[in-house]
């Protein structure tokens with residue numbers, strides 16, 4: 284029988300359904316030389332502790348020899364689980380045992396494992412709207428029925444969630460990114476955290492609290508985690524934004540029975556996360572002096588860049604209502620909202636298309652939309668642009684917008 288020419292390798296039903304990440308497609312355009320990219324989601328490479336990682340690799344190999352290169356338990360190496368348990372205990376203000384910690388290959392794997400063990404096809408999963416695209420993709424891959432709940436400046440609208448629960452919605456899970464949310468930068472207010480914990484208890488669902496950005500605060504730390512007031516939480520943490528994403532070391536902390544099932548699922552996915560990288564991260568997290576200094580530098584880097592982006596936008600797009608980020612890597616702005624009476628909204632995908640030839644890129648809001656349109660919004664990352672370049676990036680963005688208000692919209696690039 285002849286193969287279908289559009290699918291010569293007869294990909295599985297699931298693979299054919301999965302779409303490539305919009306962000307990945309966008310990055311291909313945004314990374315051209317000369318483009319000031321506010322589109323990337325990558326952390327600042329100039330802040331990676333390169334030398335220190337090198338020194339720790341050498342020290343781990345010297346101390347552990349071949350053991351550092353051997354397979355290890357799926358759950359992770361003991362020193363890493365111990366230091367994660369210790370840090371988590373401090374954040375949650377209660378004892379946390381190593382059996383509550385599972386090391387994962389990035390928190391992206393944590394999301395996949397959660398989907399594998401907690402979601403049956405068609406199960407409802409409530410999720411931030413707009414929300415982290417990687418969570419949307421990971422949960423959809425397990426055939427979750429995603430229901431978006433709006434996020435405002437105080438995070439997930441738990442009042443809206445409660446209304447839907449009262450109306451009969453029965454989620455299996457609620458995914459939220461409560462600190463400096465990707466894409467909005469919102470920080471979930473303390474009363475919403477306790478409200479969500481109470482709803483999880485009353486309506487019998489689990490919360491996935493995904494927190495890669497919580498340490499990257501500018502003026503003060505975010506409120507206590509949801510997991511501090513609820514035992515119905517799987518908390519995902521990662522070394523990706525704290526140290527470096529290429530290490531692929533992250534962790535899930537939660538009810539031991541849930542983690543045990545995740546560990547079984549992980550066995551079939553990758554057996555374990557890299558032994559050497561786990562030991563390196565364990566040593567870096569255990570060195571409090573190093574970590575404090577490193578975090579201080581990291582926060583200063585992102586704070587300075589966020590301020591420069593806000594200043595650039597204020598100068599060149601003064602009519603755009605911009606809330607200054609309180610931490611993290613992202614600013615969410617209504618860049619396409621009408622500025623003059625009689626003018627319609629601009630789709631931020633058109634703004635991207637108009638911006639690329641002018642040398643600036645943003646991620647259109649539609650990339651993060653679950654149920655509600657976010658077309659006139661865009662995510663602007665300040666993580667990797669030098670402070671001195673923000674005025675020019677903002678000027679180019681303003682020029683792209685001006686071109687759209689005076690000329691017909693260009694064709695979209697990318698599948699956005």
Ligand SMILES: Cc1ncc(COP(=O)(O)O)c(C=O)c1O
Pocket residue numbers: 324388389390391392415417460465493495520521522523528533
């Ligand atoms: C909200 C959120 N969760 C998870 C991840 C994935 O991080 P990791 O590198 O730990 O897989 C990201 C990465 O950008 C993210 O923004």
